Amino acid sequence: MTEFASAMACATCGFKLGEPLATLTVSDLCFVSDHRFPGRCVVTLHQHATELFDLSPALRSAFADDVSAAARAIKLAVNAFKMNYEILGNADPHVHCHLIPRQLDEPKPKVPAWLHPEAQTELAASQADEIKRRIVALHREIPAA
Numbered sequence: 001m002t003e004f005a006s007a008m009a010c011a012t013c014g015f016k017l018g019e020p021l022a023t024l025t026v027s028d029l030c031f032v033s034d035h036r037f038p039g040r041c042v043v044t045l046h047q048h049a050t051e052l053f054d055l056s057p058a059l060r061s062a063f064a065d066d067v068s069a070a071a072r073a074i075k076l077a078v079n080a081f082k083m084n085y086e087i088l089g090n091a092d093p094h095v096h097c098h099l100i101p102r103q104l105d106e107p108k109p110k111v112p113a114w115l116h117p118e119a120q121t122e123l124a125a126s127q128a129d130e131i132k133r134r135i136v137a138l139h140r141e142i143p144a145a
């Protein structure tokens, strides 16, 4: 994993979401500041594609490995009870996976994240910075399974 300052938007579709934290094997890990889900991130495939089944088996597998490693670091960084993995693409078809850490003290911890009763607002900058630092550090420290 390499830290970097800015991820490029997709040259084909222009997709870009979140604040870049790191470049992974075949994707970028980006942070989404969301007070409802501290630690929320998105993993975006470097290559433009709109469906997982369009990827070669090797690329699909590498993307899953990137998602898994990022999810593990996020879960540990914010002590989540469960990670949610969302691959939708209805609005932005470029292959990306939302990683949403869930906490038992949320208003509705057992329902899909998108049904949270509150609107998204950003975390305090100091809280976001601490979470980002922990995610990057944990991702770097934990060997791939």
Ligand SMILES: [Zn+2]
Pocket (backbone or CB within 6 Å): 010, 011, 012, 013, 014, 015, 047, 048, 049, 094
């Ligand atoms: Zn794209």
